[in-house]
Amino acid sequence: MGQQVQRLAAYAVIVRGDRILLSRLAERVTKHELWTLPGGGVDHGEDPRAAVIREIYEETGLHAEVGETAHVFSMHLSDTWRRGRRVDAHSVRMVYDGWVASDAPDPRVVEIDGSTADAAWQPIADVLDGTLPTVGLVTEALAVLLPYRRQRVAAYAYVERDGALLLTRNSALGPHPGVWTLPGGGIDHGESPGATVLRELQEECGLDGELGALLTVDDHHFTGTAPTGRREDFHAIRIVYRATVPDGAEPRVVEVDGTTDAVAWVPIAEVSADEESYSSLVRAAIAAAGD
Template identity: 60%
Template structure:
C-alpha cells in the first residue's frame, strides 16, 4: 500500500518518493604492535544535532562510477587519497516516513560499500568541503567503534559485521649470507613503507609470477644490497601469518611463505641499498653479538636455527 499522509480537507496524499544511491568505504589501518584504527566522518549539525560518525562516502552523481564517487567523497570529507577495491557489499534501507531536507518523504537508500585504503604517508584527515554534511574526519580506535563507545550510524555497524581483511599470500626467497672474516651476517632493515618497520631481516623478497626462486633471490640481493650473490642449498622453509597494514596501505591478513637459501658474495664485498623508495632503508654486516641488540624478524631466527641444526648434525 502506498504511503500517505493527510493533506487539506483531511484527504490523504502520497509522500514524495526519494531514492538515493551512495558509495562508501571501510578504511582500516593497523601497524605492527598498534591498535587498529578506522577512518570515519562525523555528520554535521545540519544532518543531526547528535554526535554521530559514519563511513566516508556519499551520493553518486548521475553517470559517475561508484568507485570514482568514493575517491571523490573521501577526499572531500577527509582530504586523503584513497584506493578502492573491486568487490562491494550492497545495503538497502527503506524508510516510509523519513525527514529529508526539511520535508517528510518516502525514502529508499541504496548504499554500496567497498574496502578502501590510504597510503602510509597520507596527511592527517582534514575536511575539504565547506558547509557540507561532514563536520570532521578522523582515525578512531576500531575497538571503541565496535563496542559502541563511539556513536556511529547503522551503516558502520552493518559494514563491520561482515568486513574481513583482504587475504594475501606471498612466496619470497631470502639469503643467509655470512662473512668468513668475522662470521658476520648480512642483514637489511625494513623501511617505514614496510610492515615491521625498523626491524632487521635477511636480504630477499617476493618471487614474481613465473620467476624461478633462485633468480628472484639474485635480483632482490642486487636491489637491496648492491651485491651479486651465488645461491646455494635451500636450508629451511619458514612461514608467517599476520594481520596488519600492507606497504600499499591496505588492511590485510598476510601469509608469507619464505624459502631460505644459503648464499655467498665475493670476499670484501660492502653492501649498499640500491633501490630508492622501497621497503629497505639500510643494509650492513651484523656480528653475532650484535644480533641480540637488534629487533629481528622471525625469518632470521629460523635461519639461525637451521644453521645450528645443520652444525649439530655434522
C-alpha cells in the same frame, strides 16, 4: 505515505591499526554529534568505486584506493523526513574495503558547505562500545569487515661471513618497520627463486651474489598493514638459499624509498640475544643452517 525516494551511495571502511577513518556529519544534517563512513551519493553515470574515491577526498582530503567488491546494505524508511518533506525513503549503500598510504597526512575536510564538518581517525573500540556516536552503517560495516587475504611467495639469501649475517632493515613502508630480516623479496611472475635472490641482493644491498644450495622453506601468517596502507591477512611463504658475496664487499642500500632503509653485517650472537629486533625468518634460517 510520502513520495518514494531512492538513493544509491558508496562508502569505504578504512582501518589503520586500532582506528577507523570517519567523517562527522555537519550541523545542517544533524544537530547532534554523529560520525559516519566517508562516502556519499553516486552521481548519474558515475562508477560506484569512482564515487567513493571522490567522496573520500572531498570529506577527508586523502587519496584512497578501494577493493573490487563491496558489501551492500539496504535501509527502508517508509515514513521519514528528507529536506523538509515527508518521504518513503530507500537507501542502497555499497561499502568497500578502502585504504590510504601509510604516510598519508592527517585528514581534513576539503569540500565547502558539504554534509560533513570534520574527519578523523577514531578508536574502533569507541565505535563498538558506543562511546563515539555513529550512524548504524558504521557498526554494520565493521561487523562484516575482513582483511584482504594475500599470499606471497618470496626468496631470500642467507649470507654468512666471519660469524655475522648480511641483514636488511624494514623501512616505514614495510610490514614490520625497524625489524631486521634477510635480503630478499617477492618472486616476479615467471622468475625463478634463485634469480630473485640475486636480483634482491643487488637491489637491497648493492652486491653481486653467487647462489648456493637451498637452505630451508619457511612460512609466516599474520594480519597487518601492507606497504600500500591496506590491512591484509597475509601469508608469506619464504624460500631461503645460501649465497655468497665477494670478500671485502660492503653492502649499501640501493633502492630509494623502498621497504629497506638499512643493511649491515650483524653478528649471529647478537641476533640470538635480541629476538624482538629480528624477524622470525632470520631465526628460522639460523636454526636451519645449524642443523
